[in-house]
Structures are given as C-alpha cells and as structure tokens.
Amino acid sequence: MRNNIHKTIYSKISTKQFLVMGDTHGEFDKIKMQVKSYDLSNCVIFCVGDFGVGFSRKAKEKRRLENLNEFFYRRSISFWSIAGNHDDPSYFQGQTNLSNLSLLPDYTYLSINGKKILCVGGAISIDRSSRKLGYSYWKNEIIQPAPDNLEPADIIVAHDAPTYAGLGTEKLYDEPGNPVKSDALKGRRILDTLVETVAPELFIHGHYHLSQDQIINGTRFRCLDILEIWEIR
Secondary structure, three states, rough: OOOOOOOOOOOOOOOOEEEOOOOOOHHHHHHHHHHHOOOOOOEEEEOOOOOOOOOOOHHHHHHHHHHHHHHHHHHOEEEEEEOOOOOHHHHOOOOOOOOOEOOOOOEEEEEEOOEEEEEEEEOOOOHHHOOOOOOEOOOOOOOOOOOOOOOOEEEEOOOOOOOOHHOOHHOOOOOOOEEEEHHHHHHHHHHHHHHHHOOOEEEOOOOOOOOEEEEEEEEEEEEEOOOOEEEEE
C-alpha cells in the first residue's frame, strides 16, 4: 500500500482559471507546449495522473521536476498531480512540493474557486507483466481503500473511474499469476462506493486515453485524453 494515506485540507485558493489535464506520461516538453499553445498563466492546472514521474534516476528526475517547476513559476501557474499507475508512488507522499508543482497524496482535499475537491490516485497497469517491478511498474499502483469519515466534495479528481462508467474492464482478463481484471474491478469498486459516499457533482479522470463526457445518476463524468486540457467553470 502507498504510505501516509490521509486527508488534508489545503489552503483555499481563488484563481481566474482552474483547468485539468489528461495523462502526460512524462512528456514534460509537451506539457509546456500545451500551456504555451493556450497561452496559460495565473491559473491552476491539475493532472489526473500518469504524470510519468519515477522512470529516471532520482537525480535526473529531480532536475526535470525543478525545470518544469521553473516554467510554471514564470507563468504563475500552480500545477498539481495525483498518482496514476504509471507513476512511482513514492513521489506522492506529500514530499514533492516545489513552489509551483506538487504531487499529492491519495485522499487529499483541496478548495479551489469555492469548489471542494477530493483527489484519488491509482489504477492497474494492464501491461504490468511486461514491465520491470520497481522501475516501470510498482505493486502499490492500485487504488487504495478510502479512509473512514470521508467528507462530501463537489468534485472528485481520480485516475481511474467507477465500474459503471463503461470503460474497458470487460475487455480485460485474468491469467495465472496476473489477475488484471480482478484487480482492476477491485479498485474501481472502491470508486463506486466513493461516489456514493461523497456525492460529487463532477468526477474527472484519465487512464483510458479518450475524451468522453457523460452524466450517470446525476454526476457528470469527464474522461480526459492524453494531454487534453479542460476548464472547470
């Protein structure tokens, strides 16, 4: 399990724009290109996971993060990300907090523009059998159980989606020593319960590399494609 799973209320933030970004997969130069193409500044950008951190040696990763942070600093952008399945979870324990770039622990709460946001990382890598444990795949990539006494939230930002969002689980299968479908369903059922408990008006996620917008039982589910930017108004 990922360590230090906890609930935290960050300071309330008011900003002209609050945007979310799809999976980035370590393509930091493409993040910069997207920001420049939309001429973004003085805003908050929230990545829905698969930020792509942890695939390089610690020293190199540190330099990459500092370089990206400097880019955000010059544009007065606050950038946050939750963990996806293609992230080293050790970076998301509350210790990666640069001036303008933060990697958030699971079940962190934020308040942005009067909206209360619950952040939930994790998912299953369907290709994990071909990845190297501890280098390009981490056992604790999965969605972690929710803590007790969750508070209501207006928005959930997650990497994966509930089972009923209709995205892909039916195409998975278990094989000896690699129960991908069972593990994926286990994590998504945590999100099923989470939505029922928290009752958000909006659920934003990535993971499936497509752009989709649907309303289910009164909650809007917005799936973001890779590097897609979408504004929350």
